[in-house]
Amino acid sequence: MLTKPRNIRIAGLALMAGAGLIAGAAQAQDKGTVHLAYVEWSSEVASTNVVRAALEQAGFEVNMTALSAAAMWQAVATGDADAIVAAWLPTTHAEYMERVGDQVEDLGVNLDGTxxxxxxxxxxxxxxxxxxxxxxxxxxxxxxxxxxxxxxxxxxxxxxxxxxxxxxxxxxxxxxxxxxxxxxxxxxxxxxxxxxxxxxxxxxxxxxxLEDPEEVYGGAEQIHTVVRQGLADDMPEAYAILDAFEWTPEQMGEVMLMNQEEGADPYESAQQWVEENQDVVEGWING
The missing domain is CATH 3.40.190.100 (Glycine betaine-binding periplasmic protein; domain 2)
Structure with a gap:
């Protein structure tokens, strides 16, 4: 007589627990969508996909849009994109920074030695x-x-x-x-x-x-992370991850070489690199 109600009660508790886990997982994943813009250089394809994979690990949805350099900067300035990790400064993108610098926030260097x-x-x-x-x-x-x-x-x-x-x-x-x-x-x-x-x-x-005796190309540059104004208030956790993102030319080179393998998908390469370098990625997410 007691067996059937007890089984029903246990099943009910299990369903409630399962529903709770699903709701918790959904809540953990419901952090909003981060829009990343990038220019289709092999270096920026690598870095933007790695940042996407890191943000997704932290529970964000991520959209990526490939644009020309000028359009990429304009997208961040207008808020159509939340961030770029592809700002070459102080020389290559100097014109764009001059034009929209007061409409964006420079989070500093994410890669040195360019x-x-x-x-x-x-x-x-x-x-x-x-x-x-x-x-x-x-x-x-x-x-x-x-x-x-x-x-x-x-x-x-x-x-x-x-x-x-x-x-x-x-x-x-x-x-x-x-x-x-x-x-x-x-x-x-x-x-x-x-x-x-x-x-x-x-x-x-x-x-x-080739040697550049007139130094028209300038000296070494850095790649910066630049975000739209207000991102820190709207999505503080995503802002913190973007602010913490930093890696080396050697690490970027690993991903770029992976992308050159036959049939390689840049997003899958980034996911693999993130999985194999959790010590680095956790530093961005928790740093």
Missing amino acids: KLGLVVPAYTDVDSIADLNDHADAFNGEIIGIDPGAGLMGLTEDVIDTYGLDLRLRSGSDATMVAALSNAISNEEDIVVTSWTPHWMFARWDLKY
Whole structure:
């Protein structure tokens, strides 16, 4: 006589406990959505996906939007995006910071040790930008660039003017630049491209930066995290994670190389890296 009611009571308690766990999990995951903007450079694809995976581990939903550099900065300034971890300062994105700096919040450096410039295969018999005109024909009279809105492209236009180069700057994307470089190296041809460190291509090929005696490209830069105004009030935990996010060129390089494997998905690579580097990620989440 007592068995059936007891079983019902136990089942009821189990259902209540299960419902409580589900509700708790839902509550833990219901922290809101963080909107991240980025520019489709291999370095920024890596970093933005890693930050996405870290924020998701902390219970946030995350949306990512790929934009041109100018549109990326504008999105944060207007509040259409919550954050970027792809601000190259003080030189590459100086124009954008000048334009919208009073509408955003700079959380500081997330990666130190970057460089910009013109890059050639190590076998190329040119060592300085100042000597490019003497070898213009070997480079088909052109410099292979990336997306036209990138600060690196604007600096390269300044380089062409400063050195009086007889080479035209051809715009494209990170992917088209790398494809042109790969094809030239396969055929042992000369090529000059706009590039930056960190980038996975330096791990794949033997390359060198051309000397920049006029220092148009400036010295070493850092990559900063920049957020919209009001994020600290609206989403303090997400703000704290973004503020704590910091890693090394070597760590970024690991993710970029993972992304170059055949069939690799940048988000899955980021998830794998986050899982394998929990000591680092927990520092961002709990720091």
